[in-house]
Amino acid sequence: MVRKRRLMKSTGMVVLTGTLLAGCGGGGGAVRDESVLENLNPSGMPIVKEKITMKGFAGKFFASADWSNLMLWQEYEKMTNIHMEWETVQVDTLAEKRNLLLAGGDYPEILYATAVGKADLIRYGGEGVFIPLNDLIEKYAPNFKKLMDDYPVVKKGITMPDGNIYSFPTIRDPEFMSVRTRTPWMKKEWLDKLGLQEPTTPDEFYHVLKQIKEGDPNGNGQADEIPYGAVGITQLLDFLKGSYGLNTHGTANGHVDEDPETKKLRFIPAHPRYKEILEFANKLYGEGLIDKEIFSIKTAEFTARASEGVYGFVSNVNPESIFNQKGYIGMPVLKGPHGDQKNTAIGSPLGNLGQFIITDKNQNPEAAVRWLDFFYSDEGAKMFFMGFKDITYKEMPNGEVEYTDEIINNPKGLNLDQAVSQYLIWPGGYYPGIIKQKFFKGAEGRPSSIENTQKAMPYTLKDEEIWPAFNFTSEEQDELTTIQSDLHVFIDEMRDKFISGAAPFSQWDDYVKNMEKMGLDRYMAIYEAAYKRYQEQ
Numbered sequence: 001m002v003r004k005r006r007l008m009k010s011t012g013m014v015v016l017t018g019t020l021l022a023g024c025g026g027g028g029g030a031v032r033d034e035s036v037l038e039n040l041n042p043s044g045m046p047i048v049k050e051k052i053t054m055k056g057f058a059g060k061f062f063a064s065a066d067w068s069n070l071m072l073w074q075e076y077e078k079m080t081n082i083h084m085e086w087e088t089v090q091v092d093t094l095a096e097k098r099n100l101l102l103a104g105g106d107y108p109e110i111l112y113a114t115a116v117g118k119a120d121l122i123r124y125g126g127e128g129v130f131i132p133l134n135d136l137i138e139k140y141a142p143n144f145k146k147l148m149d150d151y152p153v154v155k156k157g158i159t160m161p162d163g164n165i166y167s168f169p170t171i172r173d174p175e176f177m178s179v180r181t182r183t184p185w186m187k188k189e190w191l192d193k194l195g196l197q198e199p200t201t202p203d204e205f206y207h208v209l210k211q212i213k214e215g216d217p218n219g220n221g222q223a224d225e226i227p228y229g230a231v232g233i234t235q236l237l238d239f240l241k242g243s244y245g246l247n248t249h250g251t252a253n254g255h256v257d258e259d260p261e262t263k264k265l266r267f268i269p270a271h272p273r274y275k276e277i278l279e280f281a282n283k284l285y286g287e288g289l290i291d292k293e294i295f296s297i298k299t300a301e302f303t304a305r306a307s308e309g310v311y312g313f314v315s316n317v318n319p320e321s322i323f324n325q326k327g328y329i330g331m332p333v334l335k336g337p338h339g340d341q342k343n344t345a346i347g348s349p350l351g352n353l354g355q356f357i358i359t360d361k362n363q364n365p366e367a368a369v370r371w372l373d374f375f376y377s378d379e380g381a382k383m384f385f386m387g388f389k390d391i392t393y394k395e396m397p398n399g400e401v402e403y404t405d406e407i408i409n410n411p412k413g414l415n416l417d418q419a420v421s422q423y424l425i426w427p428g429g430y431y432p433g434i435i436k437q438k439f440f441k442g443a444e445g446r447p448s449s450i451e452n453t454q455k456a457m458p459y460t461l462k463d464e465e466i467w468p469a470f471n472f473t474s475e476e477q478d479e480l481t482t483i484q485s486d487l488h489v490f491i492d493e494m495r496d497k498f499i500s501g502a503a504p505f506s507q508w509d510d511y512v513k514n515m516e517k518m519g520l521d522r523y524m525a526i527y528e529a530a531y532k533r534y535q536e537q
Contacts, residue, residue: 040366042140046081047370053083054368055108057101059094059115061421061428071388071423082371084110091430102129109362113430116167116354118160118469119477125166126474130357131365132164140369143376147171147434156537157350157468161476168372168432170351174463176437177453179444181346181460184239184315185328185452190217190225201335202243202280209289212312228284228313229291231302233499235315235345236290237277242344242459243336244273250466252348255491256527265527267520269491270512276337281499295496318449321416330452333459343460348468355432375433384431385439387423403441470530480526483519490518 039048060067067073067086077083087108089097098114101107102124124130137145148155151174158165172179191198191208194215199205209227218225230236241247246268248257259266268274284290291297291311306314306323319325335341356372358365374380386393386401393401402408403416410419417427425431437450453460472480494511497503503511 036364037366040364040370045079047367048081048364051081051083052364052367053085054110054362054364054371055085056087056110056112057098057108057114058086058088058112059091059098059430060088060113060425061091061430065422067425070425071391072384072425075388076374076383080371080374082367086112091428107359107361109359110368111354111357111359113355113425113432114357115352115430116357118353118471119474119481121166121354121357122160122162122472122474122477125160125164126162128360130166131360131362132166133168133358133369134163134165136358136365136369137165140366141373141376143373143380144168147376151349153348153463153466153468154350156534157348157471158353159537160471161473161533166357167354168356169353170355170429170432171376171434172347172349172351173434173436174349176435176440176444177346177450177457177460179435179437179440180349181343181453181456182235182315182317182444182449183333183343183345183452183456184228184236184313184331185319186313186331187217187309187311187327188329189327190312193217193219198332199334200332202240202337205334206280206284206289209284209312210287213287213289217312218309224310225312226291226305226310227289228315229297229302229306229311230294230315231297231299233281233290233294233496237281237495238345239315239331240277240280240334240336241268241274242342243334243340244277245336245338245340245342246271246273246277247344248342248461248465250344250346250348250461252350252467252469253527254469255488256524265524265531267515267524269495270515270520273338275505275508278495278498279505282501282505285499286501295500317444318446318452320448321446329448330455333456341459343456346461346466348466349463350468351435352430355430372432378436378439381434381436382439384424384433385426385435386441387420392420392423400438401441467534470527470534472526472530476526476529480523483523487515487518487520487523490514 039050039052041047041049058067067088073084073086094114098111098116102120107129121130125132137148151171154169154171158167158169160166174180186198190212194211194217196208196211197204199208212225212227213223216223216225228236238247238251245260246257248260255268256265257268258264281290285292285294297305303323305311306316306319307325309325313331314323314328316322319328333341333343358368362368375384382401386403389395390404392404392407394404395401403420407419408416414422421427494503498505
């Protein structure tokens with residue numbers, strides 16, 4: 001049954017007066033009237049005069065403590081007068097549990113850190129299960145509204161084709177570049193020992209990798225060095241695309257970018273330049289310059305191997321933070337065979353959209369919006385990522401904040417993510433809010449990560465060149481999902497086969513024809529329609 005929420009708008013405020021929040025489980029037939037708003041403080045803390053309770057469903061990562069005992073939520077309850085009754089699930093079962101709740105109508109007032117996809121935002125927003133937030137943001141979310149005004153890409157990215165906003169997203173501060181882009185890391189001491197300069201072209205990159213394989217840079221007399229390693233080949237290909245004139249507007253739209261000459265959208269996996277990248281990667285793999293297990297290795301196994309210092313180059317977050325390996329520096333942006341030298345492996349400032357959703361069961365949507373908006377402020381971002389003075393962080397003489405020894409040298413032997421998660425929830429990456437460099441001390445905030453990013457900045461796409469992920473109508477999304485369920489699997493399979501040598505490049509034309517048979521033309525037509533709407537916003 002389609003669920004509807006009946007809204008009355010008065011002076012820009014969303015008001016429900018004697019209205020049933022009805023439908024299949026929607027609101028449970030509860031009545032809400034204007035007296036609810038009498039309990040709301042329009043600004044400042046606490047958010048409400050008399051304590052209220054909201055029920056929320058959230059995804060959490062393995063290290064997170066019981067949220068009912070978590071200092072973040074306990075202290076925030078004291079500030080706001082809002083008690084959150086959390087039901088949390090581990091992220092590996094999040095999608096299944098979330099979908100069951102929504103399909104069965106047994107969903108709570110708030111969905112938090114649940115990474116709801118666009119298809120569901122459009123579907124459940126259209127049905128009235130997820131309430132429109134436009135007017136609520138205008139009146140009750142000054143911090144988030146300012147970010148939308150300052151960075152139009154945010155508003156464009158979260159506005160669905162029907163004109164409504166149904167969720168709050170993760171925002172990466174556009175000035176915090178090391179959290180939005182990353183280039184591979186290389187082991188400087190090995191290059192120095194072998195008398196090698198930093199590579200500046202793909203051919204030089206090949207030469208350096210070959211010298212690492214053959215030159216015994218660790219000096220143990222064994223050929224145990226692995227020139228390049230990662231979990232999967234995607235990060236290397238994304239890095240190389242900018243050297244071959246691809247991903248001209250960043251990575252947010254996956255396989256689609258714009259031809260700089262024709263100004264028309266193009267499908268990267270069918271482009272001749274993409275074939276050249278695969279041929280180059282095939283050469284590296286065929287000569288043993290890429291970890292032979294790159295297509296199958298799991299994160300835990302890769303982390304263990306990288307922690308032994310066997311890789312010359314790695315594509316991952318800061319090796320010092322993740323692998324406890326010092327001496328790695330950022331790899332230069334390579335100048336490709338056609339003269340392209342761009343760092344296009346960069347995401348939009350807009351992260352996952354569906355990280356905070358208010359459902360039609362919520363009796364206090366205004367208070368819920370105020371509750372979240374705090375975390376888009378500097379004060380809220382500091383509390384969310386750094387925690388509490390003299391407990392999880394300390395103030396330095398220069399005014400900066402750093403984690404306490406309890407976090408960075410945990411007496412129980414916990415790593416940083418695990419120690420932080422005894423108090424806070426950000427490790428793992430699922431949350432609504434804004435990630436700012438001065439308050440984020442994870443791997444991307446390390447000085448070496450920032451230095452790595454600065455090294456690539458002269459060649460990095462400008463903010464005005466970077467697109468957010470496009471939004472689609474419900475009908476477009478349904479059709480696109482059907483097409484790409486087969487198309488994307490085929491692309492990934494053939495990518496790995498071409499690189500590993502399991503499929504010869506003489507099959508390239510057949511590969512392209514198969515994609516066309518899978519509905520590539522219609523796929524691109526849907527993207528064209530979405531792109532046109534994006535331009536008109």
